[in-house]
Amino acid sequence: MTVLLSLGATPSSVFADDPIGQIKTLSGSVTVTRGGASIKAAIGDHVLQADEILTGGDGAIGITFADNSMMSLGPSSKLDLDQFQFDTTTHAGVFNTSLKAGTLAVKSGQIVQQTPFAMHVQTPAALLGVRGTEFVVRADGAAN
Amino acid sequence: MTNASRLAALCALSLLGACASKANLVVVIPEENGHIGAVQVESGGSTTLLTGAYAALGGGSGSSHMKPVQLASTEVGQIFGTALSAQPIPPKTYTLYFINDSEDLRPDSKLAFEQVFGEIARRKAAELVVTGFTDTMGDPGYNDQLSLKRAKVVRDLFIARGLKGEDIVAAGRGERDLLIPTPDHKAEPGNRRVEITVR
Structure with missing residues (x-):
């Protein structure tokens, strides 16, 4: 190849304030807590690192993240998105969440595919290290 | 009698000390392509590699660690049905x-x-x-x-x-x-x- 390319852009990573995922499914009452403010969740909204997702007694939500991993919550659930880093070129990254209450379904994505156990879910009973791919978790805690 | 129902019966009679509560649960779900995943569970100082279709751990409240529990797929549906139904369309x-x-x-x-x-x-x-x-x-x-x-x-x-x-x-x-x-x-x-x- 003899084409000279002017390549200013470097391979990109996800930074602290970047969207890390998008809300794809929603039913009932679901809120996102961000920097102390409570936001009513809507399909198409993005979620950020450090957000807390809270579902009501009638609530459920499904989110697809930047590494194609997916998480969905059942009713009366609380999930903290503690840490998400992902390099779209190398697929290196970490994804740490805490399920404080309720039910969570997980499909791991490219972060775990690249680095087994680079994804963790903390619950009141255990720290889960994910080798892939699909599992569900219930946490005995209060969602409010 | 299936293994699951036999264990449930034993649990009901309190003959087994190891019948963990299901208030906390981790369950491996079989995938559409037949691949079975794995989750490493660190609980109360004990580490378990949980793998196999519907392999499950329960309990783990206080200082005790999570222990194997029998869980029928129908029970998975009852507990996790809403969360599973909320999963996005796969990429x-x-x-x-x-x-x-x-x-x-x-x-x-x-x-x-x-x-x-x-x-x-x-x-x-x-x-x-x-x-x-x-x-x-x-x-x-x-x-x-x-x-x-x-x-x-x-x-x-x-x-x-x-x-x-x-x-x-x-x-x-x-x-x-x-x-x-x-x-x-x-x-x-x-x-x-x-x-x-x-x-």
């Missing part, structure tokens, strides 16, 4: 090839390009990830940037067709994930591609 990927390194898509890839719009329409909120790949000609750092450039060309094609740039991520994987395994410095048109993931 879907299309592969595009170009004619002799030009920016013109091969005819079969033009069809795939059009199919992307149908996949977007199935979803209430769709994002695109456009990922470029190279063959192993050239050094890896150069290929990272070349693959990203190709991805951006395709991203622009979608923007020209009316999609919003903020909904399209361009990424370059360089010579990683070769579709056709080759040694280094090997020209292989089958590896020079762009994948479109709709999610």
